[in-house]
Amino acid sequence: xxxxxxxxxxRFGTLTANDHIDLTVEPGQxxxxxxxxxxxxxxxxxxxxxxxxxxxxxxxxxxxxQRFANSGDAVRRGIGMVHQHFMLVPVFTVxxxxxxxxxxxxxxxxxxxARARQEIRHTSQQFNLEVDPDAIVENLPVGLQQRVEILKxxxxxxxxxxxxxxxxxxxPQEIDALMAIMRSLAASGKSxxxxxxxxxxxxxxxxxxxxxxxxxxxxxxxPTTGESTLASLMVGRDVTLTVSKEAAAPxxxxxxxxxxxxRDDRGLAAVDHVSLxxxxxxxxxxxxVQGNGQTELVEAIVGMRPVESGRITLGGQDVTGAxxxxxxxxxxxxxxxxxxxxxxxxxxxxxDNLVLNAPRRAPFAHRGTRNLAAVRGNAESxxxxxxxxxxxVQAPLSSLSGGNQQKVIVARELSRPLQVLVASxxxxxxxxxxxxxxxxxxxxxxxxxLAVLIVSSELDEVMALGDRIAVMHAGQITGVxxxxxxxxxxxxxxxxxTGDGHE
Amino acid sequence: MSESRRRWWHRLTTRSPLLVTLDALILGFVVGxxxxxxxxxxxxxxxxxxxxxxxxxxxxxxLTADVVGAAYRAMFTGAVVNPRIFWHAVxxxxxxxxxxxxxxxxxxxxxxxxxxxxxxxxxxxTGIFNIGxxxxxxxxxxxxxxxxxxxxxxxxxxxxxxxxxxxxxGVIVGLVPGLxxxxxxxxxxxxxLMLNYVVAALLxxxxxxxxxxxxxxxxxxxRTLAPSAQLAPLFGAASGLRVNWGLxxxxxxxxxxxxxxxxxxxxxxxxxxxxxPQAARAxxxxxxxxxxxxxxxxxxxxxxxxxxxxxxxxxxxxxxFLIGNAGIGFTAITVSLLGRNRPVxxxxxxxxxxxxxxxxxxxxxxxxxxxxxxxxxQSAVVxxxxxxxxxxxxxxxxxAAAAGEVRLATSGWGS
Numbered sequence: 001x002x003x004x005x006x007x008x009x010x011r012f013g014t015l016t017a018n019d020h021i022d023l024t025v026e027p028g029q030x031x032x033x034x035x036x037x038x039x040x041x042x043x044x045x046x047x048x049x050x051x052x053x054x055x056x057x058x059x060x061x062x063x064x065x066q067r068f069a070n071s072g073d074a075v076r077r078g079i080g081m082v083h084q085h086f087m088l089v090p091v092f093t094v095x096x097x098x099x100x101x102x103x104x105x106x107x108x109x110x111x112x113x114a115r116a117r118q119e120i121r122h123t124s125q126q127f128n129l130e131v132d133p134d135a136i137v138e139n140l141p142v143g144l145q146q147r148v149e150i151l152k153x154x155x156x157x158x159x160x161x162x163x164x165x166x167x168x169x170x171x172p173q174e175i176d177a178l179m180a181i182m183r184s185l186a187a188s189g190k191s192x193x194x195x196x197x198x199x200x201x202x203x204x205x206x207x208x209x210x211x212x213x214x215x216x217x218x219x220x221x222x223p224t225t226g227e228s229t230l231a232s233l234m235v236g237r238d239v240t241l242t243v244s245k246e247a248a249a250p251x252x253x254x255x256x257x258x259x260x261x262x263r264d265d266r267g268l269a270a271v272d273h274v275s276l277x278x279x280x281x282x283x284x285x286x287x288x289v290q291g292n293g294q295t296e297l298v299e300a301i302v303g304m305r306p307v308e309s310g311r312i313t314l315g316g317q318d319v320t321g322a323x324x325x326x327x328x329x330x331x332x333x334x335x336x337x338x339x340x341x342x343x344x345x346x347x348x349x350x351x352d353n354l355v356l357n358a359p360r361r362a363p364f365a366h367r368g369t370r371n372l373a374a375v376r377g378n379a380e381s382x383x384x385x386x387x388x389x390x391x392x393v394q395a396p397l398s399s400l401s402g403g404n405q406q407k408v409i410v411a412r413e414l415s416r417p418l419q420v421l422v423a424s425x426x427x428x429x430x431x432x433x434x435x436x437x438x439x440x441x442x443x444x445x446x447x448x449x450l451a452v453l454i455v456s457s458e459l460d461e462v463m464a465l466g467d468r469i470a471v472m473h474a475g476q477i478t479g480v481x482x483x484x485x486x487x488x489x490x491x492x493x494x495x496x497x498t499g500d501g502h503e
Numbered sequence: 504m505s506e507s508r509r510r511w512w513h514r515l516t517t518r519s520p521l522l523v524t525l526d527a528l529i530l531g532f533v534v535g536x537x538x539x540x541x542x543x544x545x546x547x548x549x550x551x552x553x554x555x556x557x558x559x560x561x562x563x564x565x566l567t568a569d570v571v572g573a574a575y576r577a578m579f580t581g582a583v584v585n586p587r588i589f590w591h592a593v594x595x596x597x598x599x600x601x602x603x604x605x606x607x608x609x610x611x612x613x614x615x616x617x618x619x620x621x622x623x624x625x626x627x628x629t630g631i632f633n634i635g636x637x638x639x640x641x642x643x644x645x646x647x648x649x650x651x652x653x654x655x656x657x658x659x660x661x662x663x664x665x666x667x668x669x670x671x672x673g674v675i676v677g678l679v680p681g682l683x684x685x686x687x688x689x690x691x692x693x694x695x696l697m698l699n700y701v702v703a704a705l706l707x708x709x710x711x712x713x714x715x716x717x718x719x720x721x722x723x724x725x726r727t728l729a730p731s732a733q734l735a736p737l738f739g740a741a742s743g744l745r746v747n748w749g750l751x752x753x754x755x756x757x758x759x760x761x762x763x764x765x766x767x768x769x770x771x772x773x774x775x776x777x778x779x780p781q782a783a784r785a786x787x788x789x790x791x792x793x794x795x796x797x798x799x800x801x802x803x804x805x806x807x808x809x810x811x812x813x814x815x816x817x818x819x820x821x822x823x824f825l826i827g828n829a830g831i832g833f834t835a836i837t838v839s840l841l842g843r844n845r846p847v848x849x850x851x852x853x854x855x856x857x858x859x860x861x862x863x864x865x866x867x868x869x870x871x872x873x874x875x876x877x878x879x880x881q882s883a884v885v886x887x888x889x890x891x892x893x894x895x896x897x898x899x900x901x902x903a904a905a906a907g908e909v910r911l912a913t914s915g916w917g918s
Binding site for chain 2: 304
């Protein structure tokens, strides 16, 4: 299928999300739309998929202008979309999810499971998408759930697939598998529109890259274009992707974990006898494929998950099994992995969010009454110091972009008196400009003597930020290495090979 | 149209929570009018004859307007003020009692409703459904009745003690679901809902006990509260107006609730917990303590509402105390939702509901249309408020640029 967009324009009130966008996807092509968060990528995809109606411009399929009243129209014309957040029924089987909405039925409208299963086997063989049709979706890993989404689109005879940030939720292995699938789909003549802001992937998989900035097409470039060129096209200026930092001057250990065991929600030992030391003035980066116990480890440190055995001390003080309140009060700053769930309250104002975990600290409150002037003053100074883009400090947090929401957390945590900062995936979902900013803040704090523990599944981030890198696999630390260690060596540790230099 | 006029018109037709609520109110009265038309035989007969002549059609229209108009006029004059009687009082200086009685009645009913609704609203803002306000209010009344009728003290001590007993009664009933939820995870909707039945039975049980029962009575009627434990009429017994110091108690509760939710640190914890429980926990807020405290405050206010109803209006308990139509603890849930769980909003919606109830009674007396019409209107208003999209479509309200969608002011039902 040949998809052509001509002058697509979409406005929301005074904001122009898409401004005369032209773009052509040839049959069998993997076309990447690259742009920062908020550049208008998702809006454009929703227009193509019939979820939004363009204010101006046309969509042509094989040269014929189309009008999509809704996404059903788009599906009928052969467009399939895999959303960033999957649209699957968790308690249904794979087969039931795939045929949902287009169920094969026998007499009297009875669901023909045998035929559904047959159809799926056929489609998955044809495109090499292995998945058990009888598995319950909620029991599948995220990578396989995504495969079910793709299967669903293909089962509806999609000729063009839209993948909206498909790698955001995947592990490196799953990303490789996804890329193989994308290549084989393209080889069989399907067109793919691939949305991303991750430069590496874009260069690895695309045939053509269209860069979007502030709703406009900035340029269309071949995937051989250098990363720094792509990055500067995205943000409109030169960006340093590596973090410039001096050698660390580590002091005394501040955060110490001794033989810590933590159980996950299923009662399994997610953290299996881990010992770590984070010194003042250094960044310890915890690397590892997601789901190897990093989340549970951080939850145990911040007091949100009980510690089965072992000891956690903070500045010499035992905080094993302490409440989040006392951990926070003893000088631990926490940038949580899932900021919307654990870090922010979207319906409250920017100012309230900036004092979220210290509402009783002077001068923000006095004898149980909040001092709103102090809260506002604090917000105003942090907004200007951390360059948070908001219309007002009283605006609800939900009105800010993702990058600015993350800045609110960073500003809140770094403006408190801290001994140690624990940051989980601090730049996930952020655009290049914000990543650079957050990294610089973290390095600055480390220079001033703060102990920093970074948990990240992005190897680039780990290697750029860490003064030492601890690698976690299956709940255990497989090695603590120097950042000059080769990627291959770290990759091996992430895969479970025990290395030298174990603490 | 001048620029300022146009802007005014624009604001008037742009969706906002307030406008949607007002429009819902209009629709509620439209539904009420339809109910009157379809249940009044004379009006229906007139409409049946409408095809016979233009005059018959005009007559049907006229009769409809008359009947609906009379009903709503009776409701207004019964709940707010009768302009004729009011003017008579102004010009002659006579009959002030009669002129002010409707307003006095509405305020009398509104006072406990405001208190109970604010209790429910604070719980809603914390993401907790307190469906048990009625049971909490009843036990507040019972505890207040013990203190108010069996103890004899001077007013300065007796009245505060009686009110405190009422609050304590509500707290006790509230603590049951609060502790169960905090320590075992029991769902508060089920527990509070079921406790209402327990407390209602407990009320009858205590009324038939020899301790509280009115001496010389076999029926379920309690002793009368000692005068020193009663909330006196606001303008003195000689005024003939029933509105009492309970209204002042309600005003204090409104001020307290505003301070609590908007200014206090604990209220901030409550709101954070309501908006995002996980973030609340990660920010060091003790979820268990918040759950228990919500039920202490919410239950305490419901208990206060019960004792205000008892000490201000009824002065004795009987088997019908806060039962059925008088169940202010249940009405409080809808009143709180209508007022978007905010203290000031709750004051307005309480006045509306109290006015509809009082006016409905006057309408029933004047026109024979049953009081239940008031309930129909109340229910319809809440239904429309709960479906803002419908109201926006009916009135073709403009999208507010960048403003949030108007939504029902509760979070999810679960956990």
